[in-house]
Amino acid sequence: MSSIFDILAEQRIADALKRGEFDYLPGAGRPLVFEDEPFQSPEQRMANRILKNAGFVPQEVLLRREIASLRKALASDDGADEAEKAHLRRRLGMLVVTLGSLLRR
Template sequence: MKVFDILAEQRILDAQRRGEFDGLPGAGRPLDLADDLLVPPELRMMNHILRNAGAAPAEIGMRREIAALRAEIAATPSGTVRDELRRRLAWLIVQLGERSRDA
């Protein structure tokens, strides 16, 4: 462990002992990371923090839109509207794949 990691961990533990984290919104509840199923586990917490700060990466918005489109497609009967939704979904998936590849 690096010196800064040890110091940070010690300060966090001290703050916990003093009760500085008591009463925070969501305290005692598990984080909802279900919308990040396509994100590697080591990046989920970072994305969660960024999203809460209003600075989520574009990929998060794209993943949400993909999930919403999939639900909409499932609820839409066959036809022109469904075909257009499927084209939009395919385009988003390709765009997301290109972003992942470029990163």
């Protein structure tokens, strides 16, 4: 159940919208960009920013990208022979197992 403060806040926002007070704000019509995780400590945010600026990508992301690439290659009919497709399927299986073990840690 909403408190009286929630109801009053919603009413004031609705009134401001009707008056057009939000029409010409900077960035209007564009999505908000949140670069930081709000539930991380400042130290963790700083470490993540340093790693991101250095081009570091977590192993999980690399594995997921390669898995997606292999699935796309297997789904396309580019004339690859059966031996090559079998190799791609083995590689895909190995990556899926690796990703699963990484996520279980």
